[in-house]
Amino acid sequence: MAELPNNLALNSAKYYLFKDIDELAFFLPEDVRLTPLEREPFKCESVALNLGAVQFNFNYVNRNLHAFGDKQTDFLTFAMILKGKGQQGIENRRLVTEDYLFGFDPERKADLVFPGGCLYCAVYIRPDVFEACTQTLDRPDLDASFLAENYVYMPESLSCLRAYLEQLYELLIQRSPLLLKPGFQRIVLEDFLLLFVTSLPAQRSHKIAGTFFRRSHLVKQADEYMRSYLDQPLTLTDLCEALDASSRALCYGFQELFGRSPMAYLKILRLQGVYRALKVANPNQETVTEIATLFGFYHLGYFARDYKQMFGELPSVTLKRGKYPSSINLGR
Numbered sequence: 001m002a003e004l005p006n007n008l009a010l011n012s013a014k015y016y017l018f019k020d021i022d023e024l025a026f027f028l029p030e031d032v033r034l035t036p037l038e039r040e041p042f043k044c045e046s047v048a049l050n051l052g053a054v055q056f057n058f059n060y061v062n063r064n065l066h067a068f069g070d071k072q073t074d075f076l077t078f079a080m081i082l083k084g085k086g087q088q089g090i091e092n093r094r095l096v097t098e099d100y101l102f103g104f105d106p107e108r109k110a111d112l113v114f115p116g117g118c119l120y121c122a123v124y125i126r127p128d129v130f131e132a133c134t135q136t137l138d139r140p141d142l143d144a145s146f147l148a149e150n151y152v153y154m155p156e157s158l159s160c161l162r163a164y165l166e167q168l169y170e171l172l173i174q175r176s177p178l179l180l181k182p183g184f185q186r187i188v189l190e191d192f193l194l195l196f197v198t199s200l201p202a203q204r205s206h207k208i209a210g211t212f213f214r215r216s217h218l219v220k221q222a223d224e225y226m227r228s229y230l231d232q233p234l235t236l237t238d239l240c241e242a243l244d245a246s247s248r249a250l251c252y253g254f255q256e257l258f259g260r261s262p263m264a265y266l267k268i269l270r271l272q273g274v275y276r277a278l279k280v281a282n283p284n285q286e287t288v289t290e291i292a293t294l295f296g297f298y299h300l301g302y303f304a305r306d307y308k309q310m311f312g313e314l315p316s317v318t319l320k321r322g323k324y325p326s327s328i329n330l331g332r
Contacts, residue, residue, distance in 0.1 A: 012051060012185065013172060018044040021065065022276065029057065029124060030077070030110050032069030036268060037258050038116065041312035047172045051189045055124040058082070058169050063116040064259065071103075071110050075124035076147070078196075079103040079112070080158070082165055087115035090257060092150060093216040099158060101200075102151035113257060121165050123196070133193045142200060157199040164195055215253030218245055222254070226266050230273050231294055236262060270295045271310050274303075278318040288315045 018024040024044050025034040036042055042063050049056040055075065071077050081089060084098045090113040091102045103110065103122070114120060134142045146152075168188065171178060178184055221243055226234065239262060240247050254262045277291045289300060292315065297303035307315045 012049060013179070014046070014048045014050075015172075016046045018042075018046060021272075024059075029055065029072050029075070029122075030067075030069055032067045032110050035066045035068075036272065036310070037064040037066060037113070037260065037265070039268060039271065039306060039310040041310070047169065049168070049172060051185055053126045053129040054189055054192065056165070056168065057122045057124070058119060058165075058172070059122075060119045061114060061116055065114050065116070066258065067110055067112045067114060069110055071106065071108075072124055074126065076106060076127055076130055077103050077110070077122055077124055079120070079122045080162070080165075081115070081118050082121040082162060082169070083119040084115065085117065087118055089113055089115050089118075090213060090216075093213045094151060095213075096151060098162070099155035100151050100153055101158060101161075105148050105150035107148065108150055119169070121169070123165075123192075125193075125196075129193070130197075133197050137194070137197050139197055139200070139202070141202060142197065146200075152201065154199070154201050157201060161195060161199045164192065168192075213253075213257055215249060216257055218243065218249060219253040219257050222250060222262060223265075226262075226269055230270055231296065233296060234266065267306065268310070270297065271307055274307065274315065275311055275318060278315055279321075281319055283319045286319075288319055291315075291319075 016027065018027070019042060021034045021036055021042050021044075024046070025032055027046065040063055042061075042065075044062070045060045047058045078101055079091075080101050081087070081096070081098045086097075089096050091100075092108055092111045094102075096102050103112065106127075130142075134140070170176075222239055222245075225239065225242055236247055236250070239245075240250060243250070250262055254260060254265055258265055260268075273295045274292055274297070277294070278288070281291060292300060292303050304314060311318065
């Protein structure tokens with residue numbers, strides 16, 4: 001992956017098309033684990049703008065996925081569904097829509113079920129810059145307690161902020177000549193911070209508006225257990241016994257959080273495991289059959305069908321391609 005040529009004076013901007021979910025995870029500022037939630041080929045169009053104290057990251061993802069892991073330690077993360085067509089996500093067990101700003105509690109891990117077919121925007125602001133701006137604008141309410149809430153419902157004021165970010169996104173996508181003008185990035189930085197802080201509602205209701213997903217802890221336990229036993233036979237009964245949970249609770253939990261059954265989710269994890277193993281395997285020493293069997297796939301016909309449905313190619317093609325990257329730099 002390469003940045004834009006420096007002769008464009010836009011070395012702070014990056015444009016990528018990702019077809020490999022692991023490469024997207026490596027690209028993101030957070031240290032997150034990404035898990036696809038659909039057995040369909042994955043694609044993500046990414047645009048990032050780094051202005052130092054403030055960074056913008058736009059990602060259009062075609063499929064549902066789950067992001068879990070650590071946030072940036074030197075920045076506050078403010079996220080939103082920029083263009084979602086009414087779709088909903090789940091951030092740390094809470095339902096979020098286009099009317100929410102979320103993910104800004106620095107003490108919580110990133111934990112987002114992201115809907116496919118949406119443009120997602122994350123803005124990273126250095127804490128000292130955010131604090132200085134709140135002091136300048138006399139907003140003492142935007143303190144540690146505000147950040148600890150992790151999300152805020154702001155359907156009216158968020159519309160102005162969304163319009164600004166959509167305009168910035170379009171300028172980046174179109175390689176607008178404005179981006180080349182001296183001082184433009186500084187203007188963006190100052191204008192955005194002013195708009196951002198003034199958009200945050202001064203009076204916050206402590207009433208939780210979003211749906212709370214009570215079984216999410218059970219789902220998280222099941223997820224980690226599955227990942228620990230990807231190379232062993234595992235049934236729903238085994239899961240229930242290991243977690244001391246009923247099949248009803250487990251099935252309802254997975255359905256409401258990930259939109260699929262526990263066993264369907266396990267198949268996705270195992271297919272992803274095969275894909276990762278094939279990418280680094282030596283085609284002269286290892287076979288698709290050997291690797292697929294390691295992850296519990298014994299009927300190779302069904303396996304090949306499911307694999308192609310999820311990754312858009314046969315497993316033999318992945319094995320032959322080896323370690324070649326599948327991201328495409330869109331910079332010209």
